[in-house]
Amino acid sequence: MAKPDPAANWPEHILFIGCGNMAGAMLLRWLDEGLPSERVTVIRPSGKAVAPGVTVGTSLENPVAPGTLVLLGFKPQQLGLVAQDIAPLIGEGTTLLSILAGVPLARLRTAFPRSGSIIRCMPNLPVRIGKGVSILAAGPDATDDPRGLAGALCARLGLVEWLADERLFDAATALSGCGPAFVYRFIDALAAAGADLGLDSAAAARMALATVEGAGLSASASGIDPRAMADAVASKGGMTRQGLDVLDQPDGLAPLIARTLRTARDRGVELAALSEKSS
Numbered sequence: 288m289a290k291p292d293p294a295a296n297w298p299e300h301i302l303f304i305g306c307g308n309m310a311g312a313m314l315l316r317w318l319d320e321g322l323p324s325e326r327v328t329v330i331r332p333s334g335k336a337v338a339p340g341v342t343v344g345t346s347l348e349n350p351v352a353p354g355t356l357v358l359l360g361f362k363p364q365q366l367g368l369v370a371q372d373i374a375p376l377i378g379e380g381t382t383l384l385s386i387l388a389g390v391p392l393a394r395l396r397t398a399f400p401r402s403g404s405i406i407r408c409m410p411n412l413p414v415r416i417g418k419g420v421s422i423l424a425a426g427p428d429a430t431d432d433p434r435g436l437a438g439a440l441c442a443r444l445g446l447v448e449w450l451a452d453e454r455l456f457d458a459a460t461a462l463s464g465c466g467p468a469f470v471y472r473f474i475d476a477l478a479a480a481g482a483d484l485g486l487d488s489a490a491a492a493r494m495a496l497a498t499v500e501g502a503g504l505s506a507s508a509s510g511i512d513p514r515a516m517a518d519a520v521a522s523k524g525g526m527t528r529q530g531l532d533v534l535d536q537p538d539g540l541a542p543l544i545a546r547t548l549r550t551a552r553d554r555g556v557e558l559a560a561l562s563e564k565s566s
């Protein structure tokens with residue numbers, strides 16, 4: 288039987304424009320998954336190495352070859368300045384995958400008028416271990432192959448959700464793009480509350496992290512609704528219900544999280560405006 292080709296099902300080339308925390312996590316996961324490193328070029332002002340075998344440069348000098356997937360991994364506020372330099376080098380046959388928070392497809396098309404299909408992607412940091420979430424949206428000018436390519440690449444990072452209505456992109460970003468930070472805050476708060484009750488603070492931090500990890504994994508393994516999972520923890524007449532009653536008060540956890548997501552979502556509109564101003 289023929290050996291599987293490790294280079295199969297990857298784009299001919301992936302060009303990263305900017306490769307910090309988020310794009311770096313995506314790249315390292317794809318390399319772990321078998322993406323041949325010689326197919327990757329990274330452009331970043333620092334010129335610092337990313338991973339063995341990956342070519343790194345400080346600026347884009349030559350036209351990008353058709354068949355290349357170009358991942359935009361810099362900050363939304365830098366769009367105008369970066370596009371001014373690189374857009375003339377990105378033409379037909381390329382696919383643009385943008386992870387820029389807040390920046391709509393229409394703005395990306397204006398910045399990269401000659402590029403092939405443009406797809407918006409909102410990943411989150413757990414992609415590094417294949418447990419991420421990637422939200423995807425494409426405009427009507429995106430053809431089937433680039434959509435399939437983006438979907439397949441993101442499937443290697445964890446859950447993929449396509450959004451039919453791009454207007455919900457900032458809401459989805461607030462939930463899963465920003466979500467890990469909100470969960471990390473919860474872990475911190477759980478640990479601090481335990482320490483406040485007299486536990487050793489390092490032990491409380493270990494317990495809080497393992498509790499959130501175990502709770503997430505068991506909810507996803509069981510497929511049971513989290514509300515029912517909470518009820519299973521709350522023995523009748525026991526301690527948990529008293530705690531849940533505090534969280535469930537009218538000014539408790541639900542309105543706090545709703546306000547958190549709304550505020551994060553609304554920043555997307557401001558980022559879109561800043562991406563307009565940066566040219």
Ligand SMILES: NC(=O)c1ccc[n+]([C@@H]2O[C@H](COP(=O)([O-])OP(=O)(O)OC[C@H]3O[C@@H](n4cnc5c(N)ncnc54)[C@H](O)[C@@H]3O)[C@@H](O)[C@H]2O)c1
Nearest residue numbers: 304305306307308309331332360361362363386387388410
């Ligand atoms: N951090 C996250 O969890 C997360 C999640 C989803 C999406 N994003 C998006 O990812 C993008 C990057 O965010 P980050 O948190 O990784 O920030 P970061 O600061 O870690 O990375 C930004 C990268 O852009 C590079 N850069 C700066 N100027 C550049 C230029 N002129 N040309 C090319 N590269 C340039 C920097 O060197 C750096 O590597 C943002 O658009 C953000 O909205 C981030």
